[in-house]
Amino acid sequence: MGAMLPKGVPAEEVFREISSFTGNDVDWRTGKVMTGLYDPGAEAHAVAVEAYTRFLPHNALYVNMYPSIGKMEKEIVASVAELLRADDEVVGNITSGGTESIMMAVKTARDWAKINRPAVTAPEMVLPVSAHPAFLKAAHYYNLKVVQTAIELKEYRADLASFEKALSANTIIAVGSAPNFSHGSIDPISEMAKIAADRGILFHVDGCVGGIYMSVMRRMGFELPAFDFSVPGVTSISADLHKYGYAPKNSSVILYRNRDLRKYAWFVCSSTTEYVVINSTTQSSRTGGPIAAAWAILRFMGEEGFQDIVRRSQTATEKLLAGIAKIEGIWVLGKPDMCMFTIASEQFNVFEIDDEMGQRGWQLIPQFACGGSPENLHVSLSQANVPHVDQFISDLTEVVNHLRENGPSVDLEEMKRVVDAAKTKSADEAMFEIIPVIGLTGMDLPERMAALNTVLNLFPAKLRDEMLTMFFNMTS
Numbered sequence: 240m241g242a243m244l245p246k247g248v249p250a251e252e253v254f255r256e257i258s259s260f261t262g263n264d265v266d267w268r269t270g271k272v273m274t275g276l277y278d279p280g281a282e283a284h285a286v287a288v289e290a291y292t293r294f295l296p297h298n299a300l301y302v303n304m305y306p307s308i309g310k311m312e313k314e315i316v317a318s319v320a321e322l323l324r325a326d327d328e329v330v331g332n333i334t335s336g337g338t339e340s341i342m343m344a345v346k347t348a349r350d351w352a353k354i355n356r357p358a359v360t361a362p363e364m365v366l367p368v369s370a371h372p373a374f375l376k377a378a379h380y381y382n383l384k385v386v387q388t389a390i391e392l393k394e395y396r397a398d399l400a401s402f403e404k405a406l407s408a409n410t411i412i413a414v415g416s417a418p419n420f421s422h423g424s425i426d427p428i429s430e431m432a433k434i435a436a437d438r439g440i441l442f443h444v445d446g447c448v449g450g451i452y453m454s455v456m457r458r459m460g461f462e463l464p465a466f467d468f469s470v471p472g473v474t475s476i477s478a479d480l481h482k483y484g485y486a487p488k489n490s491s492v493i494l495y496r497n498r499d500l501r502k503y504a505w506f507v508c509s510s511t512t513e514y515v516v517i518n519s520t521t522q523s524s525r526t527g528g529p530i531a532a533a534w535a536i537l538r539f540m541g542e543e544g545f546q547d548i549v550r551r552s553q554t555a556t557e558k559l560l561a562g563i564a565k566i567e568g569i570w571v572l573g574k575p576d577m578c579m580f581t582i583a584s585e586q587f588n589v590f591e592i593d594d595e596m597g598q599r600g601w602q603l604i605p606q607f608a609c610g611g612s613p614e615n616l617h618v619s620l621s622q623a624n625v626p627h628v629d630q631f632i633s634d635l636t637e638v639v640n641h642l643r644e645n646g647p648s649v650d651l652e653e654m655k656r657v658v659d660a661a662k663t664k665s666a667d668e669a670m671f672e673i674i675p676v677i678g679l680t681g682m683d684l685p686e687r688m689a690a691l692n693t694v695l696n697l698f699p700a701k702l703r704d705e706m707l708t709m710f711f712n713m714t715s
């Protein structure tokens with residue numbers, strides 16, 4: 240049945256029905272969701288919700304009709320720019336999230352290059368393999384060639400030699416992360432930006448996940464390498480409000496070094512019978528809710544509030560890292576710079592650890608092997624997780640002991656045999672081959688994902704992407 244009925248039903252009925260859908264949803268209030276959730280706590284949440292709903296009807300496209308939205312946007316951009324040590328030349332806008340900020344940075348670079356690098360006919364983007372998929376998406380949409388470069392496998396940062404070697408006469412934009420999502424480590428931004436600048440290449444810093452948080456860390460005296468506009472050669476930075484800015488989704492900031500660069504972000508059109516469109520983002524009509532909520536969060540928490548969160552989160556992260564170091568057979572990859580890291584193992588199947596932790600209520604993110612990084616489980620700690628870190632360590636210890644005592648439930652050798660036979664086939668044939676071993680009985684994903692993740696991890700990325708496309712196209 241669809242949502243629309245011939246005749247409407249009372250509001251109580253609507254909400255009773257909606258509530259009945261949520262039985263299988265993860266409960267975000269448990270403090271055990273360790274990814275994709277940035278809960279600022281009940282009081283701040285209520286402030287954000289109130290601000291969001293007040294500005295929900297406002298269309299942020301029409302800043303002439305709603306100057307309040309324009310004012311809040313300017314003030315948020317100024318605050319984030321200040322955190323990122325911008326000078327007065329830096330300008331920016333609010334987007335719906337990291338992906339949109341990154342799309343804007345890439346589109347701007349492409350259009351900048353058309354005018355400023357006319358010799359480039361086939362533009363390229365160079366980025367470490369640890370840079371977020373949003374860049375590959377932007378390249379796909381805006382028709383840039385992607386050149387992925389290596390990461391070093393000690394601290395999981397961009398490998399400078401590989402980066403430098405990949406730059407060509409066609410490179411128009413290069414990227415570093417501060418930090419990358421997967422391992423929580425900052426790339427050598429100063430060195431990369433210099434290498435790019437020396438060749439006239441724009442350099443974007445992806446501070447989506449950590450730009451705000453690590454700027455607060457820096458201001459508190461934590462030692463971090465420079466990753467912001469204080470670095471010569473950095474031409475744009477993305478920093479999400481809706482991650483460690485603790486604002487509700489959807490809000491992010493894209494900052495450009497100056498108006499000469501931002502000029503290429505705009506899309507203006509007055510050549511149709513319609514109203515004039517003037518956009519600095521990919522979205523046009525959009526609610527003012529996220530902008531108002533982000534403004535309210537910044538105002539309500541103040542720097543003191545953010546510092547308190549950072550202090551508690553970093554203490555909790557150290558406790559987690561120390562606790563994990565005591566568990567035999569698992570370890571943390573590299574040298575995370577903030578409250579994000581990944582757990583790997585050679586003795587145990589991390590996807591089984593994930594399932595077992597899931598049974599105990601924990602939500603982590605499985606990541607596949609790539610670029611020399613082994614398959615792992617990602618943890619993004621937020622302030623809501625802080626009171627639960629002892630429980631996390633105790634559950635993780637129990638899970639590892641359980642796997643040690645009971646052995647694996649996924650037969651890795653069999654999975655390898657199945658994948659070896661399937662990986663030379665087309666996506667639909669390969670899919671057919673793996674269905675019997677991954678516990679897929681219908682159109683829904685299995686409750687235990689270890690077999691499926693183990694199999695997917697063994698496939699080459701290209702075929703894996705095709706299979707996932709097919710699956711989700713069939714089932715959604």
Ligand SMILES: Cc1ncc(COP(=O)(O)O)c(C=O)c1O
Nearest residue numbers: 336337338371373419420447448
């Ligand atoms: C480093 C980094 N960049 C970009 C993104 C994409 O952000 P969004 O999911 O808001 O589009 C993420 C998301 O986790 C991220 O961690």
